[in-house]
Amino acid sequence: MTQILGKDAPVEQSIAHFEEILKKLNISVTESNWMNPLEDVYSVNLSVTSCPTLYSNGKGSSRLAARASAYGELFERLATHMEFSDYYLGLDNSNAPFVHFKDEKWTNIEENQNQIPNEILNASLRKFYTQECDLTLENLVDLQSSSYSRGVCSIPFTNARNGEIVYFPVNLLDNLYGSNGMSEGNSEYEALVQGLSEIIERHVKREIIKKGLALPAVPDEILQKYEKSYKSLKDLQGDGLKVVCYDASLGGKFPVVCIVMFNQRNGTCFASFGAHPIFEVALDRTITELMQGRSFSDLDNFDEPDFDLNKTSDIVNLESHFVDSTGILPMQMFRKIPDYRFVAWDFSGSTKEQYKALRYMIAKLGFDIYIRSYNYLGVYVYRTIVPGMSEIYPVDDLVYNNTNLGIDFQDALLSLPDTDETEETYESYLQELENEEFDNDTNVCSLLGVLPDEKSSWENLRMGELKCLVALAAKNYEAASEYAKWTLLYNNESMSLENRAFYQCIIKITDCLTTGSLKLEDYIDGLKLLYGEKTVENALDHIEGRKRFNNLVGSDLNMKSFTAHQELIRIYNILKEAQSSYND
Numbered sequence: 051m052t053q054i055l056g057k058d059a060p061v062e063q064s065i066a067h068f069e070e071i072l073k074k075l076n077i078s079v080t081e082s083n084w085m086n087p088l089e090d091v092y093s094v095n096l097s098v099t100s101c102p103t104l105y106s107n108g109k110g111s112s113r114l115a116a117r118a119s120a121y122g123e124l125f126e127r128l129a130t131h132m133e134f135s136d137y138y139l140g141l142d143n144s145n146a147p148f149v150h151f152k153d154e155k156w157t158n159i160e161e162n163q164n165q166i167p168n169e170i171l172n173a174s175l176r177k178f179y180t181q182e183c184d185l186t187l188e189n190l191v192d193l194q195s196s197s198y199s200r201g202v203c204s205i206p207f208t209n210a211r212n213g214e215i216v217y218f219p220v221n222l223l224d225n226l227y228g229s230n231g232m233s234e235g236n237s238e239y240e241a242l243v244q245g246l247s248e249i250i251e252r253h254v255k256r257e258i259i260k261k262g263l264a265l266p267a268v269p270d271e272i273l274q275k276y277e278k279s280y281k282s283l284k285d286l287q288g289d290g291l292k293v294v295c296y297d298a299s300l301g302g303k304f305p306v307v308c309i310v311m312f313n314q315r316n317g318t319c320f321a322s323f324g325a326h327p328i329f330e331v332a333l334d335r336t337i338t339e340l341m342q343g344r345s346f347s348d349l350d351n352f353d354e355p356d357f358d359l360n361k362t363s364d365i366v367n368l369e370s371h372f373v374d375s376t377g378i379l380p381m382q383m384f385r386k387i388p389d390y391r392f393v394a395w396d397f398s399g400s401t402k403e404q405y406k407a408l409r410y411m412i413a414k415l416g417f418d419i420y421i422r423s424y425n426y427l428g429v430y431v432y433r434t435i436v437p438g439m440s441e442i443y444p445v446d447d448l449v450y451n452n453t454n455l456g457i458d459f460q461d462a463l464l465s466l467p468d469t470d471e472t473e474e475t476y477e478s479y480l481q482e483l484e485n486e487e488f489d490n491d492t493n494v495c496s497l498l499g500v501l502p503d504e505k506s507s508w509e510n511l512r513m514g515e516l517k518c519l520v521a522l523a524a525k526n527y528e529a530a531s532e533y534a535k536w537t538l539l540y541n542n543e544s545m546s547l548e549n550r551a552f553y554q555c556i557i558k559i560t561d562c563l564t565t566g567s568l569k570l571e572d573y574i575d576g577l578k579l580l581y582g583e584k585t586v587e588n589a590l591d592h593i594e595g596r597k598r599f600n601n602l603v604g605s606d607l608n609m610k611s612f613t614a615h616q617e618l619i620r621i622y623n624i625l626k627e628a629q630s631s632y633n634d
Contacts, residue, residue: 052114055331059236061114068121071428075624079124081117085345088285090278093342096120101617103501104133109338111278116338122234128625129424129431130232131194135224136453138460138499139194140619141607143626149195150203152629155217157202159187166190170204172216178437179222183446190448192221193499196457207420207435210409216420218435225453228372228442231434238430239401242421243327245434246408247305251325252372253439254298254306259321259371260363262382265296265308266392279333283309286340290315291349295333298323302393304411305329307336310379313349320352320375321383327397327404355381365444372442412436426632427625456497459486461607463498463516468604473595476524483517490514490536500605501615507601508612510544512537522556523598531560551581552600555589563593 051060072079080102083095090111097105106127108120127133131150139149148154157170166176166185179185190202204217231249235241257263273280273295286293291313298308306325313319324336355378356362362380370377397407412419417439424431434440443451466479488497492513495502502508518533534553542550558577562570577586591597605611609619 052112055328055334057236057240061112061118064118064236065114065121068118068125068429071125075427075628077621077624081120083343084113085341085343086113087341087345088282090282091338091341092116093338093344094120095343096124098124098621101614101621103614103618104128104621107343109335109342111282111334111338125427125429126232126234126424126431127229129234129427129429130433131622131625132224132229132232134194134618134622136496136499137194137501137615137618138196138457138607138609139622140609143619143622144195144197144200144607146626148626148629150192150220151205153206154220155204155206156200157187157204159191159198159201163187170202170217170219172214175216175437179445179448182444183449185448189452189454190219190221191454191457192219192224193453193457194220196454196460196499198457205422207422207433210419210421211413218420221452221454222448223433223435225447225451226441226443226445227435230372230440230442231436232432233434234429234431235401236430237401238423238432239405241430241432242434243401243404243408245432246405246412246419247325247327247332249434249436249440250304250408250411251306251323252442254300254304254325255308255321255323255371256368257300258298258308258383259368259377259380260359262359262362262380263300263390264383264385264388265298266388266390268295268297268307269392272394273333276330276333279330279337282337286311295336297390297392297395299390299393299395301390302395305332305395305397305408307332309336309340310383311340311349313352316350317354318350318352319355319379321371321379322375327399327407329394329396352376353378355379355384357381369443412439415439426629453499456499460498463494464500464605464607466520466604467599467602469598471523473523473525476520477526480517480520480524480526480529483513483520488513490517490533491540500609500612501618503612503614507603510541511602512540514540518553518556519592519599519602522592523595525593525595527560527563527593531557531564534560548585549600551585552589555581555585556592559589559593 051062078099080097080099081094085093092113093109094116095105095107106120106123108116110116110119143149157167187202191198192203195203202219204219206215206217208215230252231245233241233245235244283293283295291311293309293311296308298306305327306323308321308323310319310321322336322340324332324339326332326335359380362378367377397404409419417436420435422433490513494511494513494516495508514533515537518530518537521530521533534556538553555577562568562573603611609615
């Protein structure tokens with residue numbers, strides 16, 4: 051059996067446990083994209099075989115460690131339902147006794163109700179989440195249920211400081227926190243340590259990049275104590291690549307390591323951060339994170355550092371760092387004299403002792419920790435929220451960039467291809483879409499919370515293309531031409547040859563129809579020579595109203611026409627059934 055530092059069970063035992071649970075649930079998984087760019091650095095993708103959009107990534111200093119990491123991440127995403135947070139789960143689930151979790155609570159939305167009621171959050175949290183935006187209950191309806199009539203769904207978390215039970219809206223969690231603070235472990239404290247470590251890592255990372263803090267390098271004599279990690283760092287050097295390991299503890303306050311790779315071939319760099327109370331574990335995580343899912347050929351795709359702190363501290367840049375480390379680093383990080391002295395930190399001890407140490411670090415910053423367990427699958431899974439510290443996205447996203455923005459349009463847009471309305475009605479639909487000010491490049495399925503089937507007409511449908519099709523149904527040829535031109539410009543690379551020819555032909559025909567000096571009948575034969583008879587006939591059918599919506603297949607709120615989405619819901623219902631049979 052292989053024991054990994056910081057873990058409370060051998061890695062083989064962990065993997066066997068994961069596999070046994072998946073077998074009982076009748077969920078099969080597929081490993082793919084194995085990478086081993088360095089001798090002791092591995093990464094792998096793990097996905098549900100029947101629904102690959104449900105996936106995780108694993109990393110580690112051995113194949114076994116990477117597999118265990120991938121399984122752990124998959125279980126935390128499934129158990130917390132994060133894997134499903136971008137999708138509407140259908141009418142059956144929306145109307146079920148519980149949509150998310152057995153202990154959820156629903157708050158009705160009353161007319162003219164301007165304030166968040168006391169049963170949601172607590173006084174200090176209501177103030178925190180509303181101080182920067184005019185938050186309403188409508189903003190807190192979650193995409194998965196998409197039910198304004200049912201209201202706001204909230205689930206309970208426990209304040210680690212005083213035991214207070216606080217109900218957090220599911221929508222709020224999905225919009226602001228992502229996977230930050232989600233964790234799985236072989237024991238309760240191992241999982242909690244992982245979650246708090248991740249929160250601290252990302253908090254420190256944000257502070258360093260936002261403020262351009264210069265860090266002290268970890269001395270070579272310290273790194274040499276950790277043979278595998280030291281060898282990996284040496285193997286990364288050369289061929290125009292330089293790697294420096296920094297102490298990101300900010301003077302011994304936090305258990306964080308930072309490694310920056312400098313690419314002298316193009317003057318770019320990127321940073322990897324890792325955290326754990328044990329220095330050796332934090333160092334190993336930082337190295338494996340650095341190369342997770344990457345080969346050496348991927349190291350030319352980063353940005354030059356910049357002296358402009360306004361640029362590097364911009365929220366979009368910070369989000370890029372959290373998503374895949376592709377953001378811009380501040381040049382100030384590499385000042386000769388660091389802002390902190392090097393500290394040979396280590397917070398070793400049992401996982402329970404490590405957890406207490408991490409809690410103390412966060413408490414000293416003045417933040418409260420809220421924890422929820424999701425152990426119904428037979429695995430220790432927790433979600434930890436530290437309001438004011440662990441947000442990945444800005445709080446005003448709850449108003450201005452909410453995942454529920456498309457709820458009102460689900461039924462209308464999904465059923466649109468099956469409609470048979472007057473030209474005036476379609477013109478009113480077009481005006482409504484334009485008045486909503488959806489960006490033309492908005493992916494329609496993402497807006498609606500739908501998982502499209504591969505190579506279907508829905509898969510790459512953007513709002514600009516949908517507006518073109520609605521304009522054609524309305525016989526608004528000027529608008530149709532405008533949106534067809536946008537569609538060709540935006541989707542040129544992803545569009546099929548057949549679809550490209552369709553929109554090219556639409557543009558030519560609408561040019562004839564909207565230009566007084568041109569007669570369409572004079573150019574039909576030429577168009578057939580350009581695009582083929584079949585394409586011209588299809589375009590003319592749309593122009594003249596015999597066909598609409600260019601092969602889009604209509605659906606309903608139970609996703610009847612989306613095979614992939616139906617499978618997503620099936621997997622979700624397996625997890626709900628596991629909840630129903632679980633006794634706390």
